[in-house]
Amino acid sequence: MKELQARASELDTSDPLAAQRERFVLPDGVVYLDGNSLGALPAAVPEALADGVHRQWGVGLIRSWNEHHWWQAPLRVGDTIGQLLGAAPGQTVAGDSTTVQLFNGLAAAARLRPGRRLLLTDPGHFPTDGYIADSVARLLGLEVLRVAPDDLPRCLAERGHEVAVAGYSPVDYRTGELHDMPAITRAVQEAGGLMLWDLCHATGALPVRLDELGVDLAVGCGYKFLSGGPGAPAFIYIARRHQAAFDHPLTGWNGHVDPFGLSGDYVPAPGVDRARIGTPPILSLLALEAALTAFEGVGMEQVRAKSLSLTGFFMDCADTLLDGLGFTVVTPREPHRRGSQVALRHPDAYPLVRALAARGVIGDMRAPDLLRFGVNALYVSHRDMLTAVRHLRQAVTQGEHRDPRFLHRAAVT
Numbered sequence: 554m555k556e557l558q559a560r561a562s563e564l565d566t567s568d569p570l571a572a573q574r575e576r577f578v579l580p581d582g583v584v585y586l587d588g589n590s591l592g593a594l595p596a597a598v599p600e601a602l603a604d605g606v607h608r609q610w611g612v613g614l615i616r617s618w619n620e621h622h623w624w625q626a627p628l629r630v631g632d633t634i635g636q637l638l639g640a641a642p643g644q645t646v647a648g649d650s651t652t653v654q655l656f657n658g659l660a661a662a663a664r665l666r667p668g669r670r671l672l673l674t675d676p677g678h679f680p681t682d683g684y685i686a687d688s689v690a691r692l693l694g695l696e697v698l699r700v701a702p703d704d705l706p707r708c709l710a711e712r713g714h715e716v717a718v719a720g721y722s723p724v725d726y727r728t729g730e731l732h733d734m735p736a737i738t739r740a741v742q743e744a745g746g747l748m749l750w751d752l753c754h755a756t757g758a759l760p761v762r763l764d765e766l767g768v769d770l771a772v773g774c775g776y777k778f779l780s781g782g783p784g785a786p787a788f789i790y791i792a793r794r795h796q797a798a799f800d801h802p803l804t805g806w807n808g809h810v811d812p813f814g815l816s817g818d819y820v821p822a823p824g825v826d827r828a829r830i831g832t833p834p835i836l837s838l839l840a841l842e843a844a845l846t847a848f849e850g851v852g853m854e855q856v857r858a859k860s861l862s863l864t865g866f867f868m869d870c871a872d873t874l875l876d877g878l879g880f881t882v883v884t885p886r887e888p889h890r891r892g893s894q895v896a897l898r899h900p901d902a903y904p905l906v907r908a909l910a911a912r913g914v915i916g917d918m919r920a921p922d923l924l925r926f927g928v929n930a931l932y933v934s935h936r937d938m939l940t941a942v943r944h945l946r947q948a949v950t951q952g953e954h955r956d957p958r959f960l961h962r963a964a965v966t
C-alpha cells in the first residue's frame with residue numbers, strides 16, 4: 554500500500570496536466586469517475602451561462618442572433634470540437650443529440666452509396682446505434698448486419714461489395730476496449746463503403762485524427778469528456794469531399810442556402826452548413842463553448858498519455874488490492890487497446906457501485922456485472938485512482954454490497 558501511495562504522489566507531482574483540475578468545479582470529498590457518462594462542471598460554464606441569459610438574452614433580446622453571433626454558434630462550436638478530433642475547420646457542426654446525428658449520418662451515407670444495401674453495426678454497440686441503424690434500414694429498404702469489429706474482415710471479404718456504411722465506436726462503452734480505427738476505416742473503404750464513427754467515448758479522451766485517417770462521417774456527444782453539461786449538443790463531422798453530395802434527411806430551414814429568404818423550395822447550403830437543421834439550443838451551445846476552453850493549451854497527446862497512466866495505475870492498484878476478492882479486470886491491459894476507462898467484472902457490481910457512491914467515489918455499472926470507472930485526464934489524479942480502489946476493497950471486505958439499501962436499481966444507473 555505504501556508503495557502505491559508513493560507512486561501515486563510521484564506520478565501526480567510530475568503530471569503536466571495537474572493544474573487543469575482548477576478548470577473544474579468538483580465537490581469536496583468526491584472522487585469522480587463517471588465523466589464518461591456526464592462530465593464534471595467546468596469552472597468557465599456558470600459565468601458564460603449567466604452572461605448568455607442576462608446580457609445576451611435579457612438585454613440583447615433578438616438582436617443577439619447577430620450581435621452576439623448566436624447564428625454562427627453551431628459552426629463555431631463545431632470547429633472547436635473538430636480541432637480536438639484532427640478535423641480542419643468547416644466540417645463539423647454542433648447540435649441535436651448523438652442519436653439524431655446518427656440517424657442523419659447513416660441515412661445520408663446510405664444515400665451516398667445507392668445500390669448498396671447493407672448497414673454494418675457492432676452487436677456490442679451502445680443500443681441507440683443499433684436501434685437507429687434498424688430504423689434507417691426500414692425507412693430506406695436496407696438490411697442491417699451486426700458484425701463484431703474482429704469479424705469485419707471476414708464479413709467484408711464475403712459481402713463488402715454490398716456495404717453502404719459501417720457505423721462503429723472506437724471504444725467499447727462497457728469494457729473500454731479500443732478498436733483499431735485506422736484498420737477498420739481502411740477495410741470498410743477498400744470495400745467501397747463509407748465509415749461512420751460514433752466518437753462519444755473518444756472525443757476529448759484520445760487523439761482521433763479524422764482528416765488524416767480519411768474518415769467519411771463521425772458523430773459524438775458533448776456531455777461526456779467534453780463536459781458540456783447534461784444534454785449538451787452533439788456534433789456531426791462530414792468530410793469535406795462528401796459535403797456537396799450530402800443529402801441530409803432532415804431538411805430544416807437552418808440548413809437552407811438562404812434561410813431568411815423563406816422560399817418554398819429546399820436548396821441546401823453549400824458546405825457543412827447544410828448539416829444544420831432547426832433553431833439550435835443557444836444556451837446549451839454557450840455552455841459547451843465555455844466548457845471547451847478547459848482544453849485550451851492542452852494537446853490531445855498529453856491527454857492520452859495521462860489517461861493511459863491513470864488507467865494503467867488503476868489496474869495496478871486493482872491487481873494488488875482486489876486480489877482474491879472476486880474481481881476481474883476486463884479492460885485490455887495493452888495501452889493501444891484501451892480507451893479512457895477501466896471496467897471490472899464482479900457479480901455484485903450494482904450494489905458495489907452504490908456502496909462506493911455512499912463513500913464518495915462515483916463510478917457506474919453496466920448490466921449485468923460490470924463496474925465502470927471513467928477517467929478524464931483534465932481533472933482526475935493518480936491519487937483518485939488509489940482512493941477509489943481502496944474504498945472498493947473496504948466496501949467488499951466489509952460486505953457493504955449486501956446492504957439492502959444498495960440493492961434496488963435506480964431509474965438511471
Ligand SMILES: Cc1ncc(COP(=O)(O)O)c(C=O)c1O
Pocket residue numbers: 650651652653679681682722726751753754774787
Ligand atoms: C456510443 C454512444 N452513442 C450514443 C450514446 C447516446 O446518445 P444520446 O447522446 O443521443 O443520448 C451513448 C451514451 O449515451 C453512447 O455511449
Ligand SMILES: Nc1c(O)cccc1C(=O)C[C@H](N)C(=O)O
Pocket residue numbers: 589590591679726753965966
Ligand atoms: N446519456 C446518458 C444519460 O442521459 C443518462 C445516463 C447515462 C448516459 C450515458 O451517457 C450512458 C453512456 N452513453 C454509456 O456509455 O453507458
